Amino acid sequence: MQRAREQSWAALHGIRERMRPGISEDEAKAEATEVFKALGMERLWHPVIIRIGENTTRIYRERSTPDVRLGENDIYFIDLGLVFDGHEGDVGDTFVVGHAPEKQACADAARALFHSVADAWRTQDLSGEALYAFANEHAEAMGWRFNHAIKGHRVSDFPHSVHKAGDLGELGVVPSSGLWILEIQIAHPTEPYGAFYEDLLTRTP
Numbered sequence: 001m002q003r004a005r006e007q008s009w010a011a012l013h014g015i016r017e018r019m020r021p022g023i024s025e026d027e028a029k030a031e032a033t034e035v036f037k038a039l040g041m042e043r044l045w046h047p048v049i050i051r052i053g054e055n056t057t058r059i060y061r062e063r064s065t066p067d068v069r070l071g072e073n074d075i076y077f078i079d080l081g082l083v084f085d086g087h088e089g090d091v092g093d094t095f096v097v098g099h100a101p102e103k104q105a106c107a108d109a110a111r112a113l114f115h116s117v118a119d120a121w122r123t124q125d126l127s128g129e130a131l132y133a134f135a136n137e138h139a140e141a142m143g144w145r146f147n148h149a150i151k152g153h154r155v156s157d158f159p160h161s162v163h164k165a166g167d168l169g170e171l172g173v174v175p176s177s178g179l180w181i182l183e184i185q186i187a188h189p190t191e192p193y194g195a196f197y198e199d200l201l202t203r204t205p
Helices: 002-016 025-039 053-057 101-124 128-142
Strands: 043-052 074-084 087-097 180-187 194-200
Touching (some): 002 087, 025 043, 053 194, 074 101, 074 194
Antiparallel strands (some): 043 074, 180 194
């Protein structure tokens, strides 16, 4: 699981290096296949999701507004579900190009909120349900709108649904280390942009 996680993060940053003003989501996805091939990815377990600008407020089930291209001062996120050596990785992060301080603050807040929630799990042994209640409370205190539709999930050797279906945010027990993905998605309370961050919950940060 840790190797799948590490390789997935390497893939995400490989895609990030290719993101540039003017690129579309579809073009970025097409270039991502070259990154995956170089890393020896076996398969996708969920479609590659790259959201740009206004599309960063949408969840994975929603279609992007078409023909959105990365602006000179813009925000985007990458969400990858990849399989390496039969094991699932699932990572996501948000980045800003150019000079967009408010959008950068949103990206930073998603990361900070993820780490606050993960630390609460490590120190307080919170259930999955309690983790998402904690996340919602802290997002609002930070001044961001929390996306309640995103609730995390289990990963494992592919496919994880054989081992345990359901969302982390509906888990009534303390999630085990190295098996659950914590997903955080927030948005500006009034402006059309947001941020996403996800990673594996592990006892060591």
